[in-house]
Amino acid sequence: MKKNNIEGWLFVSPLVIWISIIILVPIYIAFELSLFNVKIIGTSGKFVGIDNYIKLFGKSKFLNASLNSFYWIIGNAICQTFFAFTIALTINYTFPGKKIITNWIILSFIIPTVVVVVIWKLMLSSSSGIINSVLIDIGILDEATGFFSSPNKAFISLVLINSWRWSPFLALIILSGLNSINREIYDASKVDGANFIQQFIFITFPNLKSVLFVLGLVGTLLSFNIFDIIWLITKGGPSSATTTLPLLIYETAFTKFRISQAATLSIVTSFLLLVFSIIFIKSMAPKEDD
């Protein structure tokens, strides 16, 4: 089809304008704030230049939260890839009840995050949670454990809960990639004697490239952004072990009332994510397909 410059822009412009205003104006405001030392919202502060930025990099809280965010992204990527591929490959087979399972597997994604929190707070409760009593019954635990009481346990539990929420959704997107692979390639490879694992490595995986590109980019940024699950379960604790950058920003702004510091954090974080996205797109974007 021929290029259709003016009309094309006309059709995308309402959305582009909407998004630009709601992202760019706030980022400008945040940048301005980061050069002042405003504390409580609504008060004015004095101009301090790049002071906030210099201070930020010396803060152990910032380093700690950055590291936590890094582990958070890696942990979620591993768990979600594992769960999502297991689900997608499983429901790609034919079995009785396939339709119901495929349609409803996404239940954990369509309910409010607050409900996810309620479910897992109850199931993982140290006094009456079913997980504890099952683990004791089958002999893995001697006595009930608090899943959110130690830094490591809390972090791992949160990664698992968040993966529980997102994996089915990701699985369906992977499934869309699987469906787009021509069946005949599998049949041909079978004739040539390829087994299940070889098929996965040489056919399935390479054919999922464009889907995995989107998942890698969007998935990473989305995991980074997770706030409510962590906040509503551990509030970032114990001893800041689950305070990722989003939680630190929230805390700085709305419980410590250091608005300028929070704005500085937002700017630095946006910059980091932007750099990540550009590198990711430049190096991984699939070739033009049409």
Place this chain on the structure above:
Amino acid sequence: MIKENNIKLIFLSLSLLLIILIFFFPFFWIITSSFKSPEEIIATSTTIIPRSFTLEHYNKILFNSDFFIYLKNSLIVSFSSMIISIILSVSAAYGLHKLKFYGNKFVEYSLLVTYAFPGVILLVPIYLLFAKVNLLNSYFALIVVNVLFATPFAVWMLKAFFKLIPNEIEEAAYIDGASRYIVISRIIVPLAAPGIASVSIFCFIISWTEYLFASILISGDDLKTLPVGLAGIVGQYQIDWGFLLSGAVLASLPVILLFVFIGKYFVSGLTEGAVK
């Protein structure tokens, strides 16, 4: 050959069992627990089959709490966000994938990045911006934000559906003298209807589940949404589990009902609109 098939079958059944256990059992658990007596919910010995049955928690939440106010707010915000999101994203997806233009790849990728970009980073400045223009404590504040979160992915989802519509159909219509408006409303939208349905439910879910901005941008009790209302109970020191669980079940009900009717479009929209 038979051996490989057997191993496959065992693996398949095992992973199916695990999937059901991990992804479905928790729902069975909270639904049945919401009908248990308060003593049984917090009992240390767990029983899969409930021993007690009571409607007291539902009674309390329906007739003795602000549930209906929160429900109304959530419905207004989610439906408005959904409708605006669909109009904006269908138009943008049409521009991006049917009318090629200079810079369309850049717009496409930027949209993908914005899908994940906002979140908490924008929280502080958006709060200040809305305070300046007097938008705090209004439905519109939440709608503005929800549209921002929903549309980028919606455009991406629509891409697959728009690409399935052959250009020849459109071109034939133009030759017959149809205007752009006629082509979109009579050809594109009906042909992409399953895609639009699945995008609608996605936009609705995004708004329905949003917590962070709703908790900051709204402070008046009369405008709070369901997730914020529920989170208020989660945060209490002494959790009233029965109350909380029945609230959680009721807050999930509307999206589940919606899903019963158009869920299959959503899932097939995600899985069959081949992402090529």
